[in-house]
Amino acid sequence: MDTATSVFINGISGVFTGIAVLYLMMKMLARVVGRPAPDAPPAVSKTD
Amino acid sequence: MAFLDQLGILSVTPGAVVMWVISLTLIYLAISKQYEPLLLLPIGFGILIANLPLTGLMTPGEGLIWRFYHYGVEWEVIPPLIFLGLGAHTDFGPLLSQPRLIFLGAAAQGGVYVTFFAAHAFGFTLQESASIGIIGGADGPTAIFLAAQLAPHLLGACAVAAYSYMALVPIIQPPIMRLLTTKEERAIRMKKARKVGAREKLVFPIAATMVIVLLVPASAPLIAMFMLGNLFRESKVVDRLTDTAQNALMNIVTMFLGISVGATMSAATFLRTDVLFIFALGLVAFAVSTASGVLLAKLMNLFTADKINPLIGAAGVSAVPMAARVAHKMGAEANKKNYLLMFAMGPNLSGVIGTVIAAGIFLTMLQ
Numbered sequence: 001m002d003t004a005t006s007v008f009i010n011g012i013s014g015v016f017t018g019i020a021v022l023y024l025m026m027k028m029l030a031r032v033v034g035r036p037a038p039d040a041p042p043a044v045s046k047t048d
Numbered sequence: 049m050a051f052l053d054q055l056g057i058l059s060v061t062p063g064a065v066v067m068w069v070i071s072l073t074l075i076y077l078a079i080s081k082q083y084e085p086l087l088l089l090p091i092g093f094g095i096l097i098a099n100l101p102l103t104g105l106m107t108p109g110e111g112l113i114w115r116f117y118h119y120g121v122e123w124e125v126i127p128p129l130i131f132l133g134l135g136a137h138t139d140f141g142p143l144l145s146q147p148r149l150i151f152l153g154a155a156a157q158g159g160v161y162v163t164f165f166a167a168h169a170f171g172f173t174l175q176e177s178a179s180i181g182i183i184g185g186a187d188g189p190t191a192i193f194l195a196a197q198l199a200p201h202l203l204g205a206c207a208v209a210a211y212s213y214m215a216l217v218p219i220i221q222p223p224i225m226r227l228l229t230t231k232e233e234r235a236i237r238m239k240k241a242r243k244v245g246a247r248e249k250l251v252f253p254i255a256a257t258m259v260i261v262l263l264v265p266a267s268a269p270l271i272a273m274f275m276l277g278n279l280f281r282e283s284k285v286v287d288r289l290t291d292t293a294q295n296a297l298m299n300i301v302t303m304f305l306g307i308s309v310g311a312t313m314s315a316a317t318f319l320r321t322d323v324l325f326i327f328a329l330g331l332v333a334f335a336v337s338t339a340s341g342v343l344l345a346k347l348m349n350l351f352t353a354d355k356i357n358p359l360i361g362a363a364g365v366s367a368v369p370m371a372a373r374v375a376h377k378m379g380a381e382a383n384k385k386n387y388l389l390m391f392a393m394g395p396n397l398s399g400v401i402g403t404v405i406a407a408g409i410f411l412t413m414l415q
Contacts, residue, residue, distance in 0.1 A: 004168045004177070007413050011161050014409040015402055018263050019154035022401065025259050026147040026252070033247045 059101035063315030070318075071095035071310075074208070083215035087188060087306050091208060094310020106311050117308035122200070126305045127193035128273040133298030134189075134368075134400070135277025136290050140252050142393035145241035148348070149360070149391070153398025155344035156364025157406045159184030159337030164410075167329050172322070175199050178410040180326050183210045184333025185403030186217070187366035192309060193270060194407045198414055204313035205323045209330035217370045220331070221338050225362050225378055228342045233349075234382035236357040238391050246282070253278040260405065266415075267408025274404070337365045341395060363392040364399045372396040 052058070074092030078085040094113065098106055105113040120126040143150060164181030168174060175198035182194050183206060191210040195203040213220060225234075253275035261268045280290040341364030345356045359379050363371040372392035379388035 003174060004165060007174060007178070007410070008161050008165050010413060011164070011406060011409050012158075014264065015157045015405050016151075016154050018260060018405040019150055019398065019402060021259055021263060022256060022398075023147050023150050025255055026144055026150070029248055029251055029255060030144070030147070033251050034245060 054102060056101045056103070061101075061315060063319050064099040064101065066319060067095055067099040067313065067315045070313075071099070077215075084211045086302055087211045088208075088215070090303055090306025091211070091310035094307040095204075095313045096310075097307075098311040098314050106314070113307060113311040116304050117311060120301075120304050121192065121196045121203070121308050124193065124196070124269055126301045126308070127189040127196075128269045129297060129301040130189040130305065131270050131274040132277040133293050133295075133301070135253070135274040135279075136281050136293035136298075138274075138278050138281070138368075138397060139393075140249060140278065140397060141244040142241070142390045143397045144244045144248055144252060146391065146394050148352075149356070149394035150398040150401075151348070152341050152344055152356075152361045152364040152395035153400075153402040154364075155361065156337045156341035156395070156399050157185065157402045158340030159333040159335065159365075160403070160406050162336045163329050163333035166332065167325075170325060170329070172325075173199075175414050176202055178414055179203075179206050180329050181333055182206075182403065182407055182410070183213065183326075183330035184337040185366055185399070185406060186210065186214050186334060186337065186371070187400060187403040188214065189305075190270060190366075190403050190407050192305070194410060197411060200312075201317055202323075202326060204309055204318060205326045206330070207309045208313070209327050212327075213330055213334045214367045214370065217365075217367050218374050220334055221362050221365075221371065221374050222378060224335055224338045225342055225359055225375075228339060228346070229358050231382055233346070233358050234378060235386065236355050237383060237386055238357055238360075238388070239354055241390070246284075250279075250282045253282065256401075260401070264405050264408035264412065266411040267404050270404045270407070271401070274400070334365065338362045341365065341399075357386070357388055357391070360388055360392040360395055364395040364402070366396065366399040366403050368396050368400060369393065371399075 071092045074088045077083040078088040105111040160181045164177045167177035167180045179195040179199040182191050188210045192207050195206040257275040260271045277293050280286050341361035342358045345358035345361035359375040363375045375392040376389040379386040
């Protein structure tokens with residue numbers, strides 16, 4: 001395969017792979033640390 | 049007489065005079081039009097002094113500016129330090145609140161690769177083509193970082209093209225965005241994003257560094273410093289370091305970067321036909337990057353009920369935060385109740401990451 005074509009294909013697929021993995025990582029982060037901490041004080045209602 | 053032989057004025061060449069004009073034009077644009085003044089002003093002055101004869105400022109091993117350039121740019125010190133400051137300025141909240149928007153930053157790298165291919169077809173080497181293509185990422189420090197390693201003789205042209213087009217984002221992008229979207233699409237109001245907690249923002253720079261560097265190790269100098277700066281900011285325990293990275297350090301390295309890059313642009317290296325090609329191809333890269341971000345947003349809308357305003361796809365080119373502001377302004381023109389700025393910051397930040405990954409892949413394959 002021509003080197004330029006190889007760089008082109010590897011480049012595009014590499015960028016999308018990297019971004020896709022980051023996407024999965026962010027989704028996981030939101031699940032794992034996006035929730036309030038277990039020892040966090042419960043939210044207080046404004047009417048209390 | 050020896051003294052007369054050393055008079056600079058006797059050694060002025062027509063090429064040097066043309067470079068003075070280019071230098072003064074950049075200085076004028078920086079001061080009067082405020083086009084990227086932090087960079088174009090020192091770059092313009094760097095061009096001027098590099099084209100004054102017999103100064104020896106860029107003499108390898110001896111010249112003052114050569115030392116700035118050699119130790120700052122060729123040794124890959126200054127661009128990563130700029131990234132440290134950028135990281136300290138960055139709030140990843142808009143991206144973390146809507147992770148799907150990260151793909152728009154990847155799509156906007158389309159211009160980088162299309163232009164890489166086009167440049168190679170025009171006869172540039174693979175290394176030169178990569179340095180030209182990365183202009184489409186609209187990220188000055190990354191363009192400089194890559195060109196310094198792959199095609200140092202094109203560094204000045206690539207840097208000036210990148211910063212010039214970044215300054216012209218409000219002029220270059222809107223016609224392309226209008227051409228590719230309908231008024232109804234531009235008027236789409238996006239659903240309010242969730243609030244991102246402090247813990248999530250704190251863990252992100254650490255996790256992102258590990259993920260990106262494990263995948264593309266060559267991107268480490270830029271991405272590691274970017275995320276370190278962000279970790280300073282989000283940790284909230286090193287305010288002094290955050291402040292220094294954001295302000296003092298950033299300002300110092302910006303001065304040295306600007307003058308060093310400008311000084312690489314001597315008449316002999318800049319006044320060539322291939323430099324005109326670089327500017328033309330850089331514009332193509334920018335336009336294709338803008339278009340590919342918008343088109344991916346439209347494509348994503350075919351598969352999701354929660355619609356994305358395609359204008360924010362254009363913010364996938366880095367140019368933080370100007371590209372996001374342009375998307376916001378156009379969205380507000382189509383629908384006065386539209387407030388796209390925070391949504392557009394997501395692709396804007398992912399564009400920075402995408403460009404660094406693209407540069408890392410070029411380095412891995414071509415260095």
